[in-house]
Amino acid sequence: MNRTTDILKIKSVEQIPTLEQIGAIPRERKLKLVFERGVQNQRERIGQNLKNQLLDFQIGIHTIEPEINIAKLITDKEIEDNQDFFEQCAKDYRQLGEELIYKLVDKLELKLNKEFPLETFNQLIREDRGKGKIENWKYYVHGFHCGFDNVETGQYIEVPLVFGQEFGDLDPYFFSKYIKSTIKYKPLPIEIYEDYADGLKINEKMISLGKFEKISSNVGNHYGTVVSDRQKVEIKSYLDLEKMYNEQNKQNEKPKFNFWKFIGLKK
Template identity: 60%
Template sequence: MDRTTDIITIKSIDQIPTVDEIKSISREIALKIIFEGKTNKQREQVGHYLEHALSGFQVLTHTIEPELNIVKLITDQEIEDQQDFFEQCAKDYRKLGEQLVFTLVDKLELNLNKDFPLDTFNELKRDDRQIGTVAEWRYFIHGFHCGFQHLTTGQCIEVPLAFGLEFGDLDPYFFMKFILSSPGYRPLPIPLFVEYADGLRIINKMTALGKFEEIPYTVPGHTGTVVADREKVEIKYDPNLEKIFGKHIEGIKKKSKFNLWKFLGDRINQHDR
């Protein structure tokens, strides 16, 4: 299902839709607010305010163009209603990832480090084996993953290599790309539009429902997320790996606080009387 875009051009702040009006739009509609004239100087402040006020939405302030883009994300209720589907997707992700890794290991005749597969695959980055094909898949080893894309269907999966023999860790963006590219899931039981943000909400809610759970990383202090209903494998860690492979960037920097004039707050938070 495609998403349509509603465009609103404003010449004064009081033309901005209220929070309640924005909340009433469906997920199938993206809202674009274009700022004309002097209102463009207030674009970033308006964007910050709406980002704070619109829980469950993604608000993107364009850094160059005079516009804001707002979309409603998948809801907790929608995720709960489709929890069986997302659970099966996670199981399929894990199973396919494991199959592809071992198929590649066999083809390249690798001596797999079962405690830390990334150690084995890092060796391939030094020669022409970093990119290639195996069976009906094209593969590309990069970062902490090995990406695979089916040559015919276009299905894609990024298999994590830093959780021992656990290949089902779910990154929000990669998990969504897997679902959207898998022909076996079409037509989708629910529309999915925003790859990272929807994926993150799905993973967080499925974890809260007990369908997904956190797992330890091979580097102490880091975790991943995998489907809870699985045959569990031991994940070992080495405190020295942090020094060898570098530190991950932890979290997202807290957004700076902002002050928005009372007029805007009053205007956006309530309907005109």
């Protein structure tokens, strides 16, 4: 469902809607404040004030155009009322991600590093095999993920590669895109308009409800969100990986292993 945008031209500060008026905007509508020349210099101050006051809204202060875009985010009550739906989506995401990763591993005859899958998939990029197709899915390796896009249904999922064999990390943006692209969920019981911002609120509320939980990754200071009701797997930290690789290298008389250099974050 697309949102309708209401445009309001602002010639003076007095024309800016009150917090109560903005708060009454339904989620299916957006408000765009277009500042005319006489008040353009106050746009950033006004936008920042709205951000501080309207915590349940996304306030976009345009960096070039003289405008502020205002959109109401999904509410805590809407998430709580639909918690069973979001929990099932998270379980489905995890199952599909795992299935696709292992299908790709089998097709390409990869030797998967189960402790650190990113090592295996980085090798695909170096071999110019980071993009391709498996069954009805196009795949492409990038960053800490392998993306899969179904050419028939349009379903889209990004599978994380830095949580060991845990393939259910729910990046807010990717989780929203997955839900919105999955045919069996339509019509959605609740609309998601702002993929990242709504997705972030969903994750945070589901964590507070005990349905989701935070996990650490193979990479320092990088964390994920997964469904709580799952078969848990061990995820080694980068310090654990460094220790493991260094013990192996010592036995084989190889140089000391540097994890950050290994994943391309340090030269």
